[in-house]
Amino acid sequence: xxxxxxxxxxxxxxxxxxxxxxxxxxxxxxxxxxxxxxxxxxxxxxxxxxxxxxxxxxxxxxxxxxxxxxxxxxxxxxxxxxxxxxxxxxxxxxxxxxxxxxxxxxxxxxxxxxxxxxxxxxxxxxxxxxxxxxxxxxxxxxxxxxxxxxxxxxxxxxxxxxxxxxxxxxxxxxxxxxxxxxxxxxxxxxxxxxxxxxxxxxxxxxxxxxxxxxxxxxxxxxxxxxxxxxxxxxxxxxxxxxxxxxxxxxxxxxxxxxxxxxxxxxxxxxxxxxxxxxxxxxxxxxxxxxxxxxxxxxxxxxxxxxxx
Amino acid sequence: xxxxxxxxxxxxxxxxxxxxxxxxxxxxxxxxxxxxxxxxxxxxxxxxxxxxxxxxxxxxxxxxxxxxxxxxxxxxxxxxxxxxxxxxxxxxxxxxxxxxxxxxxxxxxxxxxxxxxxxxxxxxxxxxxxxxxxxxxxxxxxxxxxxxxxxxxxxxxxxxxxxxxxxxxxxxxxxxxxxxxxxxxxxxxxxxxxxxxxxxxxxxxxxxxxxxxxxxxxxxxxxxxxxxxxxxxxxxxxxxxxxxxxxxxxxxxxxxxxxxxxxxxxxxxxxxxxxxxxxxxxxxxx
Numbered sequence: 001x002x003x004x005x006x007x008x009x010x011x012x013x014x015x016x017x018x019x020x021x022x023x024x025x026x027x028x029x030x031x032x033x034x035x036x037x038x039x040x041x042x043x044x045x046x047x048x049x050x051x052x053x054x055x056x057x058x059x060x061x062x063x064x065x066x067x068x069x070x071x072x073x074x075x076x077x078x079x080x081x082x083x084x085x086x087x088x089x090x091x092x093x094x095x096x097x098x099x100x101x102x103x104x105x106x107x108x109x110x111x112x113x114x115x116x117x118x119x120x121x122x123x124x125x126x127x128x129x130x131x132x133x134x135x136x137x138x139x140x141x142x143x144x145x146x147x148x149x150x151x152x153x154x155x156x157x158x159x160x161x162x163x164x165x166x167x168x169x170x171x172x173x174x175x176x177x178x179x180x181x182x183x184x185x186x187x188x189x190x191x192x193x194x195x196x197x198x199x200x201x202x203x204x205x206x207x208x209x210x211x212x213x214x215x216x217x218x219x220x221x222x223x224x225x226x227x228x229x230x231x232x233x234x235x236x237x238x239x240x241x242x243x244x245x246x247x248x249x250x251x252x253x254x255x256x257x258x259x260x261x262x263x264x265x266x267x268x269x270x271x272x273x274x275x276x277x278x279x280x281x282x283x284x285x286x287x288x289x290x291x292x293x294x295x296x297x298x299x300x301x302x303x304x305x306x307x308x
Numbered sequence: 309x310x311x312x313x314x315x316x317x318x319x320x321x322x323x324x325x326x327x328x329x330x331x332x333x334x335x336x337x338x339x340x341x342x343x344x345x346x347x348x349x350x351x352x353x354x355x356x357x358x359x360x361x362x363x364x365x366x367x368x369x370x371x372x373x374x375x376x377x378x379x380x381x382x383x384x385x386x387x388x389x390x391x392x393x394x395x396x397x398x399x400x401x402x403x404x405x406x407x408x409x410x411x412x413x414x415x416x417x418x419x420x421x422x423x424x425x426x427x428x429x430x431x432x433x434x435x436x437x438x439x440x441x442x443x444x445x446x447x448x449x450x451x452x453x454x455x456x457x458x459x460x461x462x463x464x465x466x467x468x469x470x471x472x473x474x475x476x477x478x479x480x481x482x483x484x485x486x487x488x489x490x491x492x493x494x495x496x497x498x499x500x501x502x503x504x505x506x507x508x509x510x511x512x513x514x515x516x517x518x519x520x521x522x523x524x525x526x527x528x529x530x531x532x533x534x535x536x537x538x539x540x541x542x543x544x545x546x547x548x549x550x551x552x553x554x555x556x557x558x559x560x561x562x563x564x565x566x567x568x569x570x571x572x573x574x575x576x577x578x579x580x581x582x583x584x585x586x587x588x589x590x591x592x593x594x
Binding site: 276 | 353374426428440444
């Protein structure tokens with residue numbers, strides 16, 4: 001950015017103005033506003049047929065303004081308007097008791113806890129596998145292709161079966177859902193960490209040898225720090241798919257609790273507003289999780305003296 | 309300790325020792341090297357199957373929980389017509405059509421916004437953000453809008469594949485170096501010429517990356533979308549109903565088909581990538 005600011009004579013010295021003119025904030029806001037406008041337009045367009053039908057059955061006279069107003073306030077719209085979704089989210093988060101099953105935060109918490117458990121397990125498993133792959137030749141040659149092949153099994157598709165089977169052998173509650181997240185999230189970690197553990201150059205490994213460093217020392221003083229940037233990048237991907245795993249894992253449990261259950265219940269009863277609000281909650285959750293990993297990344301790398 | 313388990317364990321130990329030895333070999337000819345590269349993981353895979361079979365038989369695990377590979381194979385062979393019908397419904401219709409439309413539109417939109425730096429700055433962060441979202445959640449909405457048959461599944465696949473393609477293509481188009489673009493300018497190359505002769509080829513590794521990511525995403529999207537409502541065929545439908553009827557060998561057969569289809573799809577994209585981006589260091593080297 002500074003290079004561009006140097007070549008283009010800036011009319012204003014204020015950093016805020018420059019940020020708006022050259023940064024990403026303004027374009028993002030404008031694109032978002034455009035998306036919102038398109039959404040409203042589609043709300044009217046998609047909900048109009050049902051509304052016109054309703055008018056004709058009631059035999060009322062209607063004008064275009066009536067139509068626009070009523071299409072945005074339907075009980076079960078084809079596409080709810082943005083403010084309906086916001087109102088629903090507000091009502092189900094702030095408007096109800098936190099312990100109530102109608103509270104969206106309650107469902108988000110259920111999903112979040114299995115996401116985090118699965119993500120933690122997946123990260124640990126991924127790092128362990130990567131350590132094995134880097135240090136053992138036979139494991140490298142035989143396990144790595146199957147790690148890749150394991151991801152061609154659409155685990156999300158067999159999530160229901162895994163939940164049912166694990167329930168049958170007595171595992172229920174949080175763990176089965178978390179295991180699906182684990183299965184999904186270990187893959188990017190393994191791939192990233194194998195790359196990361198191998199990122200020290202030969203000359204650096206040679207230096208460790210001249211120091212007469214043991215395998216342990218080489219690992220903790222050279223390989224591990226070198227792999228950290230890779231770890232955080234993989235963790236961002238892993239946490240996002242852990243959330244997807246947790247949501248899909250909730251589908252077969254009979255729609256009791258969690259964001260996935262809200263989606264399923266909403267689709268059974270045609271509650272589109274509920275589906276959209278659960279969807280937005282999931283999106284917010286994903287954004288917060290990825291954001292937290294990003295902050296951790298910046299802090300850790302800053303402590304190591306690197307550029308983020 | 310019964311003999312089946314002991315046999316399976318002995319096989320495992322033998323295969324592990326064999327692999328340990330094989331991976332220490334340093335064959336001279338490239339053909340032998342490639343054969344070894346296939347043999348070692350193949351032995352590992354067979355070991356997994358043998359241990360699975362041995363464990364199921366040895367510990368007397370009920371087939372309701374985990375059927376042995378032999379039973380799955382028997383079911384796979386006997387249920388070919390059903391599996392084929394499901395495959396047609398899910399893969400040939402929903403996945404392929406959604407994949408082509410999703411990747412194609414992502415590609416075209418990327419080329420369109422590439423001309424406007426303003427849109428790039430506005431859309432790229434959003435595209436990156438959307439790629440991290442649990443998009444699979446739109447499945448119930450799509451089923452509501454487009455009905456139970458394959459168009460709703462294709463719609464989910466389109467949305468899932470669109471953003472990775474968009475983000476990767478925009479990045480790829482920006483990846484040609486300034487000096488190369490300056491060269492094109494000195495040749496007085498038009499926008500179209502620069503695009504087709506320089507920037508699209510330079511973007512190819514990124515585009516294929518997106519195609520590979522999308523090949524697995526598309527299959528998952530189509531199968532999960534079927535949980536929210538389908539006609540009476542389709543891989544996702546079969547999996548969810550057979551789980552309910554405790555026919556787990558059928559479920560595993562369906563999973564085997566899905567895994568095979570997913571791997572072949574991925575392999576096909578990877579082979580095309582090799583042919584198209586033969587100049588890229590990662591391919592020249594390997």
